[in-house]
Amino acid sequence: MLQNLEPPKNAFADNARFIRSLIENPRLVGAVxxxxxxxxxxxxxxxxxxxxxxxxxxxxxxxPVTQALLERGVAPERLILVEYETKFCDLLRKRFPGVNVVQGDAYGLKKTLAGKIEGPIASIVSSLPLLNQPEADRLRLFDEAFEMIAPGGVFVQFTYSLWVSPMPLKRHANRAAYTADGLAPIWLNLPPARVWVYKRAR
Structure with a gap:
């Protein structure tokens, strides 16, 4: 399945892309x-x-997360990548043929994916720098996401904030509707990061 993929060849080039994007739009990139x-x-x-x-x-x-999902066995045609930056969209289409790349705003997820998917979403995996955004935008994204996620599906999010959930569930008007599981910090990442797994509460 993966023999047709073009794997990342130059980590320095990818790092340079991130740094340029961070300088141009720090609220949307949020990583070096x-x-x-x-x-x-x-x-x-x-x-x-x-x-x-x-x-x-x-x-x-x-x-990098796209590559990990494909290596785990996800068929390329099942993956829908929502990316705001044009240059990243172009790179993703070249690097991962067969994967669906949608250029758009994740903070208007239902509008961005309108007409792009059929039926419920199995899961959502997010590398968005949520803590760079206003709380209202984060909560709207979360609510829209779970409107589209199938029962039993998860919203997987990472953050560089090791001790704070990027989704402010304690202040969420519907906080009882969701659960959050913060995994152990990943110290080997640079910078260290933490993964949170959100689910509907039973």
């Missing part, structure tokens, strides 16, 4: 380098890859 392989694999490991419903990735950047 792509996610490391341990972080990417950790995020991918919490996605149920059974079935054939679409899996949506938000803020894929240069594609």
């Amino acid at each position: 380098s792509p996610s490391g392989p341990v972080l990417a694999k950790t995020m991918a490991s919490h996605v149920d890859i059974s079935g054939d419903a679409p899996i949506v990735e938000l803020g894929p950047g240069t594609g």
Whole structure:
């Protein structure tokens, strides 16, 4: 399945892309380098890859989490990547043929994915720098996401804030509707990061 993929060939080039994007738009990028392989694999490991419903990735950047999902066995045609930056979209289409790349705003997720998916989403994996955004925008994204996620599906998010959930569930008007599981910090990532897995509460 992966023999047709063009894997990342130059980590320095990817880092340079992130730095340029960070300088141009720090609120939307929020990182100086792509996610490391341990972080990417950790995020991918919490996605149920059974079935054939679409899996949506938000803020894929240069594609390290995309690569981890494909290596785990997700079929390329199941992946829908929502990316705001044009240059990252062009790179993703070249690097991952067969994967669906949608250029658009993840903070208007229902509008961005309108007409792009059929049926519910299996899971969402996000590398968005949520803590760079106003709380209202984060909560709107979260609510829209779970309107589209199938029962039992998860929203997987990483953050560089090791002790604070990027989704402010304690202040959420519907906080009882969701649960949050913060995994152990990944110290091997640069900078260290933490993965959070959100689900509907039973």
